Amino acid sequence: MTLNYPIRVLFLCTHNSARSQMAEGFLREFGGKDFEMYSAGTEQTRVHPLAIKTMHENNIDITNHTSKIVNQFIEQSFDFVITVCDSAKDSCPVFMGTVTERAHWSFPDPTAGETEEQRIQAFHTVAVELRERVRVWVTVQRKQLVEQGVEVDLYEGVQADAENS
16 A cells, blocks of 8 residues: 555544544654644534543643544545544445545543543543554554655654653
8 A cells, every 4th residue: 555645644433522532632743744634523522621631641732622523524535544433433424535544443432431530531541542552553654654765753753652651
């Protein structure tokens, strides 16, 4: 598969309030200039306050993120469209632009906990898993770019992650 540079990525979730916003934030942190990242939902709501708080605890600021609806991206082309919840995977629309690869990363809904404490723990767990998934994924995609002859810093973002751990 031949990737564009920068690699265009769209994360999809149902409400674009938590998982997809967090994935976008982690990709912005680890991917830097090598990626163009977006997130959207099949339904538009707001960025969940616990997503903002959890990402802040990871030294990533998503306070200016807004919930977006997938329809505004439907005619654009992406190297990757990644669904991060099962519902979005099941209702993912057909894109008019080119989508090189679709992927599905299933993460549980952190807003589903019955108590605030359960939701806080769920957000923390999802953040830990998303951070690692995005970090490894970025490394793999950068290696693909290098194989295509694109000059990239394979360790960009990795240093920031080590400093934040």
